[in-house]
Amino acid sequence: MFRAVALLSMLVLAACAGANIPTATPPVLVQLIDFWKPVNGTLNPGDTQGWLFAGKANDAIRLHALSPAGDTVLILQSADGVTLAQSETIEVTLPADGTYTVLVHSAAGGQYELGLGYTDRPNPADYTPTPLPVTVAVPTPTPPYYARLGTKIEPIRSSETLSGDLQSADEHHVYTFDGVARQIANITLRRVSGTLDPVIQLFDVNGIEIASDDDTGGNLSALLRNIHLPADGTYSIVVSGHGFTGSYEVGLSISLQAVPITPTYIIQPPATREIEILTPTMAAANGTDLEDHIPVVANIGPGGANRFIVHATAGEIITIGVSPAGSGLRPKIEVYDPDGAQVATATAANSEADGDALVSALVTSSTGGYQVFVTGEDNSSGSFVVSYGTGVSRQDVRRGNITVDQTANGDIARRGLRDVWSLYLNTGDVISAAVSPSDAAFDPVLELTAPDGSLVSQDDNSGGGRASLITSALAPVSGLYHLRVTAAGGFGSGSYAIVWHYINLAATVTPQPGSIPILTFTDSITPGTYQFYTFQGSAGQQVEIRVVAKPGGDFDPVAALVGLDGQVIAEADDEGDDLNPRFTTFLPADGTYRVRVNGYLTGGDFTLTVKALFPAG
Numbered sequence: 001m002f003r004a005v006a007l008l009s010m011l012v013l014a015a016c017a018g019a020n021i022p023t024a025t026p027p028v029l030v031q032l033i034d035f036w037k038p039v040n041g042t043l044n045p046g047d048t049q050g051w052l053f054a055g056k057a058n059d060a061i062r063l064h065a066l067s068p069a070g071d072t073v074l075i076l077q078s079a080d081g082v083t084l085a086q087s088e089t090i091e092v093t094l095p096a097d098g099t100y101t102v103l104v105h106s107a108a109g110g111q112y113e114l115g116l117g118y119t120d121r122p123n124p125a126d127y128t129p130t131p132l133p134v135t136v137a138v139p140t141p142t143p144p145y146y147a148r149l150g151t152k153i154e155p156i157r158s159s160e161t162l163s164g165d166l167q168s169a170d171e172h173h174v175y176t177f178d179g180v181a182r183q184i185a186n187i188t189l190r191r192v193s194g195t196l197d198p199v200i201q202l203f204d205v206n207g208i209e210i211a212s213d214d215d216t217g218g219n220l221s222a223l224l225r226n227i228h229l230p231a232d233g234t235y236s237i238v239v240s241g242h243g244f245t246g247s248y249e250v251g252l253s254i255s256l257q258a259v260p261i262t263p264t265y266i267i268q269p270p271a272t273r274e275i276e277i278l279t280p281t282m283a284a285a286n287g288t289d290l291e292d293h294i295p296v297v298a299n300i301g302p303g304g305a306n307r308f309i310v311h312a313t314a315g316e317i318i319t320i321g322v323s324p325a326g327s328g329l330r331p332k333i334e335v336y337d338p339d340g341a342q343v344a345t346a347t348a349a350n351s352e353a354d355g356d357a358l359v360s361a362l363v364t365s366s367t368g369g370y371q372v373f374v375t376g377e378d379n380s381s382g383s384f385v386v387s388y389g390t391g392v393s394r395q396d397v398r399r400g401n402i403t404v405d406q407t408a409n410g411d412i413a414r415r416g417l418r419d420v421w422s423l424y425l426n427t428g429d430v431i432s433a434a435v436s437p438s439d440a441a442f443d444p445v446l447e448l449t450a451p452d453g454s455l456v457s458q459d460d461n462s463g464g465g466r467a468s469l470i471t472s473a474l475a476p477v478s479g480l481y482h483l484r485v486t487a488a489g490g491f492g493s494g495s496y497a498i499v500w501h502y503i504n505l506a507a508t509v510t511p512q513p514g515s516i517p518i519l520t521f522t523d524s525i526t527p528g529t530y531q532f533y534t535f536q537g538s539a540g541q542q543v544e545i546r547v548v549a550k551p552g553g554d555f556d557p558v559a560a561l562v563g564l565d566g567q568v569i570a571e572a573d574d575e576g577d578d579l580n581p582r583f584t585t586f587l588p589a590d591g592t593y594r595v596r597v598n599g600y601l602t603g604g605d606f607t608l609t610v611k612a613l614f615p616a617g
Helices: 002-018
Strands: 028-032 039-043 048-055 060-066 073-077 083-087 089-093 098-105 110-118 151-155 160-166 172-179 184-194 199-203 209-213 222-228 233-240 246-255 296-300 305-312 317-324 331-336 342-347 357-363 368-376 382-390 395-401 408-412 417-425 430-437 444-449 455-459 468-474 479-487 494-504 514-525 531-537 542-549 557-562 568-572 582-586 591-599 604-614
Touching: 039 048, 039 098, 060 073, 073 089, 083 089, 098 110, 151 160, 160 172, 160 184, 160 233, 172 246, 184 199, 184 233, 199 222, 209 222, 209 514, 209 591, 233 246, 296 305, 296 368, 305 317, 305 382, 317 331, 317 368, 331 357, 342 357, 368 382, 382 395, 408 417, 408 479, 430 444, 444 468, 444 494, 455 468, 479 494, 514 531, 514 591, 531 604, 542 557, 557 582, 557 604, 568 582, 568 591, 591 604
Parallel strands: 028 048, 151 172, 395 417
Antiparallel strands: 039 110, 048 098, 060 089, 060 110, 073 083, 073 098, 160 246, 172 233, 184 222, 184 246, 199 209, 199 233, 209 531, 296 382, 305 368, 317 357, 317 382, 331 342, 331 368, 408 494, 417 479, 430 468, 430 494, 444 455, 444 479, 514 604, 531 591, 542 582, 542 604, 557 568, 557 591
């Protein structure tokens, strides 16, 4: 025992003599380190610690440390105290058999993890070091391809969320992080303000795009889930706004385990009649963007003013309303266009909306952000609910599910509200629906919308008098549909009766597989061009690829799946009588795939989706 302690003490003194680093205190030898077995330690600021290992002549070794501060310096010394290498990461061939010393130094101090391995042979345990919380790998040199990707902002660490601002339409921001092969990355990107439509692209250590996304996160948010990193090195996250500007937040999470995701299965909802009025529970701050038919609650003091933003395109019809939320507020609305000119004003007194201030059916003159100022007349104050919607309504009241052939009763309580009833339909179902007003002055309009929100059918007075009647409507896909009831032109309110009926019940179909979105892009293409979209897949995975052209245009899209070798695996043009291609296929290997989109002698706007499919269970 005495001889071992003496030997360690001699090695420490020899190591100190050869080290070219500052030390606040003499280095302390902790213990031995073995190959492929990472060790952990803690340093006080400016301290140095030493580790011993036995090596043989011509061993090709690699030493690497992870630390929160990222300023760790390693010094490798031979048994006689000669410094063989000093760097952030050391790769060297040992000159002789013997015992070697590794000195670990950090000016900032803190926890670290030290790994020792060979560069010319695999790890027998196939080990991937587990980073410490908030630990980042030592940065590698800046890759040469940044210039073509965009403006380098800063490194991003796991479990970190950073903010940025895209100030021009073609601006791209680049965030880098160090990854290790077989680690799994999850990346989120969401809009905070402005009009930008967030887009993520992930590039590997060689500057090759391995994954991308536009809208998978929902609500104009991009999301890359469970991306397997193929190699050690520096990866690049590229953030862009799809031609728009504004502020954003980008977040990164790296782990060794995939985040569990439950596939979505299409099932018929239970028959309920619950009423859900979309009233939020959290207060909205000044400058909050309003979302279509989704209300927010806020508060105003005497003489105060609250500002909200509505994003609209030129020629769009919008409706904006403010309702006192159990307070004595007498609301007033002022609306200003993107150029700062006032385009509308309303008060509770002139809106005929039972105490609400309502700007109804405003036709927008230009594209951009419209500012909505809410004040209280005569210094009145209190809580209120503000909402906006496209068309002549501004806020949804969810009435729950409506059963076939059973009459339900509803009520548009105030101007600008829209009742929403839910019903499940299968592909090929044909139905009729009718609404009859109970009040003499109420003129209802009835709409049937598909699961994606697109309009299937609409009617005002085909049922005779002011009654609405959709005589026949075909369900294009299986899913949850909605019958929406509003007041014609946005005028008036009142009660009504609503009923729907099957004209043709589609044959029972095989249960739909569950699905998980992998990639979602809303984009446009010019005639005669190809565009490519990347996603990561695994061997044996079944995927569905679909391109849907924007309604109302003449775009005839074509889609193809391109494999790892650049060859087309599968492609489609039309699906039956539908010009929108959709196909499923199994992926042959792990890696990055590309979806190629073009138009058949046409161009236009479209939405691309790639989903992983799972058998119905």
